[in-house]
Amino acid sequence: MKLFGFPVIKYDECLMSWLVRSFSGIGESSILQYISSLADPDFDLENEKVLDFLSGLGVGGRVARDCFGARTAWLLPWEERTAYCFRCLQEDISSGSSPYWRKSWCYLHNPICVKHRELLEIADPISNELQKSWTVFIQKCSEKYGLVPDFEISWAHPNRFGKKLMLALRVQDFLTRAHKADYIRLRGHDVVVSGAAVLAVARLLFESFLFPRLRPPCGDGIATGGRAGFPRTAGIISIEQARQRGCSDSNVHSRMTALILIGCVFKLFPLERFKDVRDALELTADVYSGEAYDIGRHGMRLSSSNEYKLTIEFLDGLPAGLKGCLGEFISGLNNSAPDVILG
Numbered sequence: 001m002k003l004f005g006f007p008v009i010k011y012d013e014c015l016m017s018w019l020v021r022s023f024s025g026i027g028e029s030s031i032l033q034y035i036s037s038l039a040d041p042d043f044d045l046e047n048e049k050v051l052d053f054l055s056g057l058g059v060g061g062r063v064a065r066d067c068f069g070a071r072t073a074w075l076l077p078w079e080e081r082t083a084y085c086f087r088c089l090q091e092d093i094s095s096g097s098s099p100y101w102r103k104s105w106c107y108l109h110n111p112i113c114v115k116h117r118e119l120l121e122i123a124d125p126i127s128n129e130l131q132k133s134w135t136v137f138i139q140k141c142s143e144k145y146g147l148v149p150d151f152e153i154s155w156a157h158p159n160r161f162g163k164k165l166m167l168a169l170r171v172q173d174f175l176t177r178a179h180k181a182d183y184i185r186l187r188g189h190d191v192v193v194s195g196a197a198v199l200a201v202a203r204l205l206f207e208s209f210l211f212p213r214l215r216p217p218c219g220d221g222i223a224t225g226g227r228a229g230f231p232r233t234a235g236i237i238s239i240e241q242a243r244q245r246g247c248s249d250s251n252v253h254s255r256m257t258a259l260i261l262i263g264c265v266f267k268l269f270p271l272e273r274f275k276d277v278r279d280a281l282e283l284t285a286d287v288y289s290g291e292a293y294d295i296g297r298h299g300m301r302l303s304s305s306n307e308y309k310l311t312i313e314f315l316d317g318l319p320a321g322l323k324g325c326l327g328e329f330i331s332g333l334n335n336s337a338p339d340v341i342l343g
Helices: 013-020 028-035 048-056 061-069 087-094 132-145 162-180 195-209 239-247 252-266 271-275 293-300 303-314 320-323 327-334
Strands: 181-185 191-194
Touching: 013 061, 013 293, 028 271, 087 132, 087 181, 087 271, 162 252, 162 320, 181 195, 181 320, 191 271, 191 320, 195 252, 195 320, 252 271, 252 293, 252 303, 293 327, 303 320, 303 327
Parallel strands: none
Antiparallel strands: 181 191
16 A cells, blocks of 8 residues: 555555654654554554554554554564564565565464565564664674675575474464454364364463473473573463463464474374474473374463363363364363373
8 A cells, every 4th residue: 555655555564664664754753752652563553542643644544454453363562573584574675665574473373484484583682673674684684794785685594494394384374264264174174163263272272382481390381392491481470471471472483383283283284294393393202292182181281270170161162073173182181180280
């Protein structure tokens, strides 16, 4: 979309990214004054101040939501939106545009760039400032060459994750479809199920698989087992808080592992495909098989006996078709030892 005097709004562009690219027409002081009132600088499109501000630029409320609205509530917090695709930013520059931040990079279930089929990179260290698209691009160039190179230079990014990445991308695509559609077909099961029900189960799995390292005997979420010593436990006093912290973590490797485990639970690929990658996932022996039953019995971390009970009730109440697809996982959870699960 093109507004007179402002940059074209790019496909999948975050609101703050476009506003920053519009500095010359709006003025930096106006942007800074505006951002201070926002709960979420990228997606706070119900805020009256936001709508009034955009209306003054010629962007009506409906257009703003169509262009900048999030496609899911599974958003990483503003300070954790540091995962990006460098090749996308490079292509922005090569086309003669300013680099811009994609909405899809902000979603919990999207650690992979669909266009380039590569794992996103993490900007580290980076202060999450407004011009982070330029910041991470220049930082990456400086890291490689010690200066900002000629933009015609082509960087090669070999696929370092191979089969792992392809399995995770399959699950990422599955969850993206579930976010968009009211109903979704589960391949191999010949059953159509509610997209909302699929997402509810997937969110439960993400929360369990991604919680960060705690002191024994609580253990660690099975998707984060390879991150010993990573400092994300400050202030955490319960597994419940740890699960929430895990789902707000931009770490792309943990999210890739969680996607593959979710694929095992939903049986989105043959188990032989999982066996090709399991050695690289650094999983515990209890879930090393990749069997949905073993993941249900040994791979879950719940915060209390009451949550354990509510989880069982939730799974038992799923639509028959989906419950049938998840039967082995549910059976494993039913046969688990709560005292082990709860730490």
